[in-house]
Amino acid sequence: WAAPALAPITRQVSGHTAAVRVPSGPTAAAPVPSGPEHGQPLAASVAELPVLDANGRRVPFGALFRERRAIVVFVRHFLCYTCQEYVEDLAKIPRSFLQEANVTLIVIGQSSYHHIEPFCKLTGYCHEIYVDPEREIYKRLGMKRGEEVTSSGPSPHVKSNVLLGSMWSLWRAVTGPPFDFQGDPGQQGGTLIVGPGHYIHFIHHDRNRLDHKPINSVLQLVGVQQVDFTGRPSVIHV
Template sequence: MAEVFSPITRQVTKENREIGTYSVDIPLEDVEDCIIYDRHGVSIPFKKLHQDRKSVIIFVRNFLCYSCKEYVEDLSKIPKEALEDADIRLVVIGQSAHHHIEPFCSLTGYPHEMYVDPERCIYQKLGMKREERFTDSAHPSPHVKSGMFMGQMKSIWRAMTSPVFDFQGDLHQQGGAIIAGPGPQVHFSHFDTNRLDHMPINWLLQLAGVQQTLDFSDKPKIIHV
């Protein structure tokens, strides 16, 4: 059984991932009525995602971004049973048109909830960063396996071969993650500074109350017989 941490209630960066008991200054009330869309184009207010239960909400850059794709591929490995046992929702939000959700879920194998915020209402009101900032002390995402050059080539190829040629979101917008609910309470937040600045998934799950540590490595497993 994985060690269960007390909820982190502060912004955590790659340079400073400490367990603490600080208040999170995230104006969730400002975005409660922002409209998001599901894969069928059905609209709901953002507050529906965290009104009744705790939710881990991941904001991605754009659906063509190779690092977002590989991050969501690892999110797809989270068993539904682990989320149900902890009584939490896992939600990914992108910033493209809704018709890109289905192909992206098929591409990544992602089986959980996904919505889009095409006007970037939530991104902007929460203050998520635009442009990228890299620092020497930043640790790259453990969930991104491709190098930057090859990753960008893959993204360009996907854009060129897509039935609808667009960039599936603002290329300069960065993402992030929050743990919120029930209600407007925010337990944790992390806003990415660049495409590799993802919050490690096991950290997020443990902070939300999932008592299971998952292996996201691509290394072959050794079975002792």
């Protein structure tokens, strides 16, 4: 099933071309206005698809952002070291920053819901998280499968090199439940800005495991305060 192309809805954070085509020109980010006049409607058939929470409870996808804007990050699979390190940085976003901007942060994986709690313990992630084990929402939103070679450069959120990161992923796989890869290894993720209501304001499809959108670029689009991901202690002015 091929997802229909969406009309232009907002500028991309970078010049990458995604399934949602955006106007060319300056890429300076700005807060994304909400409402039907500014966003592309999300199909009702997609909004009604279920995601599962950590208890296996089914929640309609559209209910996650009915009342306010949300950053929704779809990850590859929970054994992926690049996803782990990206979500570790998402975990560093203070709740107060999101609350001040009235924005929800949501991660969606594609494993069984049983893996949600261990993944949160591993990454320190404490914001909203769900799974789409059938990958139906991934498919309907046009998330890619397979790895594309790109010149996007290294991700600012991935600290491990390919060898060490892959070894760590393999170790977690062989020490975990047999034959459970916690998702389709060929599935790529992406990032959306949606709501309030069923309106998409921004979408990015990851083209490979390192093609995550820089988190601060996405935060800037929704007016959330920037976060220092370098680990340096902050300077308090008195």
